[in-house]
Amino acid sequence: MSKELIEKIVESVLQGRRNKDDEGIEEGLAGEPGVAELVEEALEAGIDTNDILLNGLSRGMELVGQKYETGEYFIPDMLTAAEAVEAGMAVMEPHLVREGTSGAKGKVVMATVEKDLHDIGKNLVSIMLKGAGFTVIDLGIDVPAARIVEAAEEEGAGLVGLSALLNTTMSNMSDVVKELEEKGLRSQIKVIIGGAPTSEDFAREIGADSYGKDAFAAIREAEKLLNN
């Protein structure tokens, strides 16, 4: 019974179905329970949260990743699956808080830096990080350094992810690093940057901890930086 339910969660992640109203990749799934309902059911059945998380949601996302690597799945499939995981996580959240294990993999504050409005890549990274089990607070676009640091401090985030697509705004990333230093937060809050004009060298130059070429690199690096 519990195994069957967990398998259904995996399947719903693969289909990218947040809840019963969602269509899947295959036809005719709307109306069937989606990830939110299935996680609810699993919790009611007393299945261990760890089991749901690892063997259900994470396992589902892992399979999605494999399918992407073999070319069977595309980015829209990945994003939709990640959103389904997020819907499951939202249902789990109060339970995890009670158990004192909230934010399974750690908290990340994401933002596109000041004067920059590009967010397709940043959103992709945010959604994928959530799908990978991180708690993500996405502050949106055109966010001043002070606001980013304030939010990271308030939220107790371990990592700040910064995006910039203009070579005129990438310098604003270094303001965030400086602001963290000034506030004495630099040792507890790590910084990862990304976006087309940035690079590994640039990250080093401004004193960021890491650079991510794409959303997959973002997940890998976040796992390293947050010591998972």
Place this chain on the structure above:
Amino acid sequence: MSERGIIVHKPYARLNREQIEMIDKASLDLLENPGILCYHEESVSLLEKAGAKVKSTREGEHDAWWVSIPANVIKEALDTVPSKVTLGARKPENRVIIEAEGNRVHFGSGSETNYWLEVKPETFVSKENGHERVIPVLKRNRGNLDYLCRSAHLAEQLDNLDFFIRNVNVQDADITTGNKDVNVFFASLNNITKPVVSGVADIDQLEKVVRMAEIIAGGKEELIENPVVSFITSVIKSPLQVVAETAEKLIAIARLGLPVVISTSPQGGSTAPIDEVGMVAQVNAEALAGITINQLANPGAPVIYGAVPVRARMDDLHDMYGVPEFCHYNMACAQMARYYKVPCYSTAGVGDAKVPGIQASVEKMFTYTAVPFAAPGLIHYAFGLLDKTQTFCPEQAILDNHKIGMAKFLYRESGVNEEAIERTKKTVEEVMHSPYRMYARYARGMLRRGEIFAGFPFEGESEDQDQTLLVVHERLKELEAKEPQYLSAEICKQIFEEIPGLLPRLNPYKEDK
């Protein structure tokens, strides 16, 4: 009349009248509900005064307003749009005139690439047999002012390039937000006598750029008459959002009475629906919203419908230009602009490929042939762009100039008429009674009149290596060796005296240069 560009005699009508009206209706419905999300207060009040319903909200760090625009507000704005726009030029014969209902298509450059791709022939020795071979080695360099000057100078000499959009992003150490625009415009205007079109990065520099243009055109009124600079504003952030900073520029330019392109560039699959109907309905709504703000700010101001719809690549969500959907989107938008009688700015010729070669040629040739068939007045991004607008390669621009020449030839009229039929019958009869039954002698007339396409001008001689890039590289060196047609010493002197922020090294008449 504009003599530049090419007339496409029977523009391809992808949508029929009924479908055009359906898209029109869908776009107007979208502008009313959900409406647009506007971040710019003055635009909101212009729209509200005209009859739109407004509700304030907060988006992240910013104030914003939901604006529901009724159809009549859009239609009234469209009524005041001039259907003919002139892009002025230093040389009067290089002016580009776009008529919304005309069929003349013009090609231009763009965009603002971070990299300049350099081609360097190097000799390699085979490990197998010790034979030497010259291979073009490619190197990506960061864009700078010198590259911008060189590309404007090259653009001057490409016969199929009708207007110039600054194509490399200048990243010199002495370029700042506070001096970028004046230097970019000067670098462009000093090296080309064709129309210059560009965005402005910093609104505080708009006035200086306009003053520079006035000096070149010969005065305020002369600039309106011959706008040697025109502007691009990416005022929309898809889906359906109006960006504060850009809206401010749009309104300022409208009030100056200078031509401006409303550019909206949704990505099908991420910031717009990926299917043609959804994409066109949305991008058309976005263009209409921008045009409406422009006309409300200054009714009758010259404005251009700039739809740059692209498709998302499914494995990384980057832009994709060399695909059939891209052509569908763009051809349909050209029809919509024509329906509204607003001059149109469209796109063709971007390579998704990172380097010149087979992939780039396939992608480019495909959109060069398809999109212009819908006869948009302007086609930008058409020269030298690779890696989906991240890279500019001058050799590629020369190759693209040739491809556009081929496409233009393709649009020529068939020439079928009574006289030609009579001539044909006479020729066949003559040949049939001649000793070798050959048509060669009859080809000579057309050959001399330039009516026979010359073929590929960059053919290599090798039997086992594609040498095109090496041949084009030699051609580039020849073109670059020609003396640029700089602005006169007098005009340069006045510009450098009046316009602050210009870098002395751009002045061709500087003593110690």
